[in-house]
Amino acid sequence: AQSVTQPDIHITVSEGASLELRCNYSYGATPYLFWYVQSPGQGLQLLLKYFSGDTLVQGIKGFEAEFKRSQSSFNLRKPSVHWSDAAEYFCAAVTGGFKTIFGAGTRLFVKA
């Protein structure tokens, strides 16, 4: 069955430290991959997306993600976290049709 897994329910990092959020997918073919961020009480906002080509994708707010086919992964990274990055992050995938499958989300806490 198609699935998207985010192994970490929550992560705490210090402000200024680097961040990596993990995402693994299980699909018959390589899906299109997305990372969204959700701030409290808000809808989801797209950070970045990968369809093909360069496996390192740059997004908004200084985020990047790397697609690794061999590991079925699409991990999100940021070199230096800011307090305003505290939010919930969702990895998502879609193949044919519009049925996007979201991971369970990873809540990021940033400590001063």
Place this chain on the structure above:
Amino acid sequence: DAGVIQSPRHEVTEMGQEVTLRCKPISGHNSLFWYRQTMMRGLELLIYFNNNVPIDDSGMPEDRFSAKMPNASFSTLKIQPSEPRDSAVYFCASITGTTYQETQYFGPGTRLLVL
């Protein structure tokens, strides 16, 4: 552009009552999605429309749920009768075209509590 607009933002109702959630997609967008978010099940796609036509409603949990899109600028999600297990945040999203590579723009959500 005002973005995707949802109303109400919060709804508290009693079990058995009818609930109607509303969504106005971004002007010019051709496809609209309804999602439900709960702690237990995460974010689930309920139904999506393309050019006002329902394309896939396989995510609608049961017959108590129905969705309509009478025109390009308005959609409703109705629950009748509502049950406590329907308590969740319901999101509407829209995209400009008809390909799934497009970015989905989400509304702020409607937080529903059924007592």
